[in-house]
Amino acid sequence: MSISIAIVEDLEAVRNGLKDFISLSTDFLVVGVFKTGEEALAELPHITPDIVIMDINLPGMNGIECIRRVKDKSPGTQFMMFTVYENDEKVFEALKAGASGYLLKNTGLLEIVESVKELHEGGSPMSANIARKIVNLVRDTGKETAFMDVLSPREKEILKLLAKGLLYKEISHQLQITTGTVRIHIHKIYEKLHVQNRTEAINKAFGK
Amino acid sequence: MSISIAIVEDLEAVRNGLKDFISLSTDFLVVGVFKTGEEALAELPHITPDIVIMDINLPGMNGIECIRRVKDKSPGTQFMMFTVYENDEKVFEALKAGASGYLLKNTGLLEIVESVKELHEGGSPMSANIARKIVNLVRDTGKETAFMDVLSPREKEILKLLAKGLLYKEISHQLQITTGTVRIHIHKIYEKLHVQNRTEAINKAFGK
DNA sequence: GAGGGAGTATTACGAAAGTTATATTGGATC
């Protein structure tokens, strides 16, 4: 049983190159080729291929938005990004949208084919520096932002308790100081972070 | 210039196998071999190898804790996990601690060597299903938790505004309803989530 | 040893948040 593939790519040369090369292998069957996200969105839910190779920079709807919408209708289909973008935001967005693999356009045809196989077997093939970006993303999740640096150790301690949803009096009890002092600390925290309330402070200190 | 490698692994057979095979290549120089995290922690900061291949399950200090501590002292050293663990928590912890690559112990020696090279060149080599786990981790960051399901659409809408730090009156203005109504909605949200205030609700609805 | 910052504290006030009770409307269910 061969792996069914669709390709969404606006550049004719790239599109045909991919299609022709992939078609050489009996492991694959190219079941759809689209120039725009709109076309792909209209057809993919009916074709339900195993894998979609998706460009990001398309005329009209971009590839990420296209994944988001197709994923809704055909949750079984897996997406391989194929793009020149290697900035953090695009990578992050693509994964959030539901992409499981991410290859840069300088990837060789042979490696692309290997990666599609790996994707189909439940892996998440990515170009080397994309993988590193993703690892760094995970490493930094929930990490304190640079804004925390302007706070004193005591202020950081209090902000962390504040972030847990504790009342002033609970904080004061835990730290063995008066609620008045807690109030002062928190007021200074707000000043330093340029915010007006607890929630804004938490968002600012711990990246949204 | 060859890549300097250290190995931390308690099982003698694995340890020696790695060391001997890696030493075969002139690209690498094994500069340290340790049986425990404690030994590694004592020596690694002085050796400062390019790469450390690190087991997780060690007697005494585990490999993740070991990375955390060594990373503090030698930020330039990169770590490759080499372990049987493939559960989400261990993978997540390892990356948080500062590991940049993650191989399972069923990986072939040749692939290990290739992965170490890739790591050294700034990539993040991982076994296929580990990569998928990490991608899924990123996909799910900041996602609403199951608690959100008990809320009505309107309540979800209000909770999202609440999470941005808006005042009741700002929310009421934005939704064109009275602050009294906002108050009621929020009160019901708290009831349904079994919490007493805004911050607790946010933490519960959007996984910490 | 004078100055500055961090941490502590007190008092006072106004704004915002959260609780409780009651009520109307409209849509869905039975």
Added chain:
DNA sequence: GATCCAATATAACTTTCGTAATACTCCCTC
């Protein structure tokens, strides 16, 4: 047609939060 629930609203009330001004101590630096 009756019942239930979501969404809306009003009113009265308590608690918590946030702002402001002032002050003392300790520690570090110049």
